Amino acid sequence: MQVPLEETTLDEPVMETLKRELRTIGDKMWKVALPGSDSKKELKNWDLWGPLFLCLILAITLSSGSSHAHGMGDEDESAPVFASVFVIVWCGAAVVTVNAVLLGGTVSFFQSICVLGYCVFPLVISALICMTVGWMKCKKTACVLVRFGMTAIGLIWASRASVGFLNEVVSPKRAALAAYPVYLFYTAIAWIILIRSSP
Amino acid sequence: MGDGNNEIGRTEPQESMLKRSNHPTALLFHVGFKAAALFVYIFGSLFSRSFVVSFVIVVLLLAFDFWTVKNVSGRLLVGLRWWNEVREDGTNEWRFESREDTSRISDVDSRVFWVTLWLMPILWGFFTISTFFSFNYGWMLCCIVAVCLSGANLYGYIKCSRAAKAKVGSLASSVASGVLQQQFVSRFTGGSSSSAGANNV
Numbered sequence: 001m002q003v004p005l006e007e008t009t010l011d012e013p014v015m016e017t018l019k020r021e022l023r024t025i026g027d028k029m030w031k032v033a034l035p036g037s038d039s040k041k042e043l044k045n046w047d048l049w050g051p052l053f054l055c056l057i058l059a060i061t062l063s064s065g066s067s068h069a070h071g072m073g074d075e076d077e078s079a080p081v082f083a084s085v086f087v088i089v090w091c092g093a094a095v096v097t098v099n100a101v102l103l104g105g106t107v108s109f110f111q112s113i114c115v116l117g118y119c120v121f122p123l124v125i126s127a128l129i130c131m132t133v134g135w136m137k138c139k140k141t142a143c144v145l146v147r148f149g150m151t152a153i154g155l156i157w158a159s160r161a162s163v164g165f166l167n168e169v170v171s172p173k174r175a176a177l178a179a180y181p182v183y184l185f186y187t188a189i190a191w192i193i194l195i196r197s198s199p
Numbered sequence: 200m201g202d203g204n205n206e207i208g209r210t211e212p213q214e215s216m217l218k219r220s221n222h223p224t225a226l227l228f229h230v231g232f233k234a235a236a237l238f239v240y241i242f243g244s245l246f247s248r249s250f251v252v253s254f255v256i257v258v259l260l261l262a263f264d265f266w267t268v269k270n271v272s273g274r275l276l277v278g279l280r281w282w283n284e285v286r287e288d289g290t291n292e293w294r295f296e297s298r299e300d301t302s303r304i305s306d307v308d309s310r311v312f313w314v315t316l317w318l319m320p321i322l323w324g325f326f327t328i329s330t331f332f333s334f335n336y337g338w339m340l341c342c343i344v345a346v347c348l349s350g351a352n353l354y355g356y357i358k359c360s361r362a363a364k365a366k367v368g369s370l371a372s373s374v375a376s377g378v379l380q381q382q383f384v385s386r387f388t389g390g391s392s393s394s395a396g397a398n399n400v
Contacts, residue, residue: 060251108285
C-alpha cells in the first residue's frame with residue numbers, strides 16, 4: 001500500500017482499494033522475481049497476500065498428483081501433501097526470518113516473510129511445469145532432464161533473489177549463516193516438487 | 200391473531216436493523232464472509248469429499264473476510280483503519296486512523312462489527328482445540344489460520360480504537376487546560392481585568 005494522506009483513505013470507494021491492492025500484489029510478484037532488483041526497497045510496503053496465493057497454488061499443484069502419479073490407489077494422499085507443503089512454506093519462512101533477526105538483521109519480521117514468500121514464485125512455475133510433465137507419464141531421459149532442469153532453475157532463481165535481500169539486511173560477516181537456511185528451505189520445496197512429479 | 204402479531208413483532212427488528220445501518224452492503228459482507236467460512240468448515244464434507252478443495256475454499260473465504268474487515272467494513276462501519284509501515288532501519292510502525300466525527304456511525308453498525316470481531320477468534324480457537332484433541336491435524340491447520348487472521352484484525356482494531364479514544368481524551372484535556380490557563384492569566388493581570396476575564400469565560 002502506498003503511504004496515504006490523512007483523510008483520503010477513509011473515504012475512498014471500495015473498488016479503488018481493491019484495484020490498488022491487486023495492482024501492488026502483481027507488481028511485487030514481478031519485481032521480486034526479476035534478478036538484480038532491490039527487494040528491500042520494493043517490499044517496504046509488505047503484504048502477505050502474494051505469499052498466501054503462491055503457497056495455495058503450490059500446495060494445490062503438488063497435491064493434485066496423488067491419484068495417478070503413485071498408483072497406490074490411495075486418494076487420501078493429497079491431504080497430507082497439501083498440509084505439509086502449506087506448513088513447510090509458512091513455518092520454513094518463519095524459521096528463516098527468525099534466524100536472520102537473531103543474527104542481528106535490521107529487518108522486520110513480516111517484511112522478511114513477505115520477501116521469502118514472493119520468492120517462491122519461480123518454484124511455483126517449476127512445479128506447474130514439472131507436474132504437467134509428470135502427468136504425461138513419460139519416463140524418457142529427456143523428460144527426467146526437463147524436470148530436473150526446471151526445478152534447478154527455479155531453486156537457483158528463488159535462492160538468489162532471497163539471498164540478495166538478506167545480504168542487504170544482515171552484516172557481511174554473518175551473510176553465509178543467514179543464507180544457509182534459505183537454501184535449505186527452497187531445496188526442501190524443490191525436493192517435494194521432484195518427488196511429486198515423478199511418473 | 201395473537202400469532203400474527205408476534206410474527207410481525209419478530210420480523211420488524213430484523214428489517215429495521217439493516218435500515219438503521221448506514222452501510223447495509225458493508226454490513227452484509229462483513230458478516231457474510233465469516234458465516235460462509237464457518238458454513239463450509241462445518242458442512243464442507245457434505246459437498247466435497249476432497250479435503251484440499253474444502254480447505255482452500257475456507258482459507259480463501261477467511262482471506263476475503265480479513266481483507267474486507269481490514270479495508271472496507273472497518274472504515275465504513277466504525278470509521279477506524281490500521282496498517283503497518285516499515286521504517287528505514289527495519290523497525291515496524293503500526294499506524295492508526297480514526298474518523299473525527301463519530302456522529303455518522305450508527306450503533307447497529309458498531310455493535311454488529313465489534314460482536315462479530317470478538318466472536319470469530321473465540322469460535323475458531325474453540326475449533327482448534329477440538330480438532331487437536333480429535334487428532335484431526337489437517338483441519339487444525341485450517342483453524343489455526345482462521346484464528347491468526349481473525350485475531351490479527353481484532354488486535355488491530357482494539358489498538359486502533361484505544362488510540363482513537365486517547366486522541367479524543369488528549370484533545371479534551373488540552374481544551375480544558377487551555378481554559379484553565381486563560382482563567383489563571385486573567386486573575387493575575389489585575390483586579391479590573393480579572394472580573395472582565397471571569398465574565399468572558
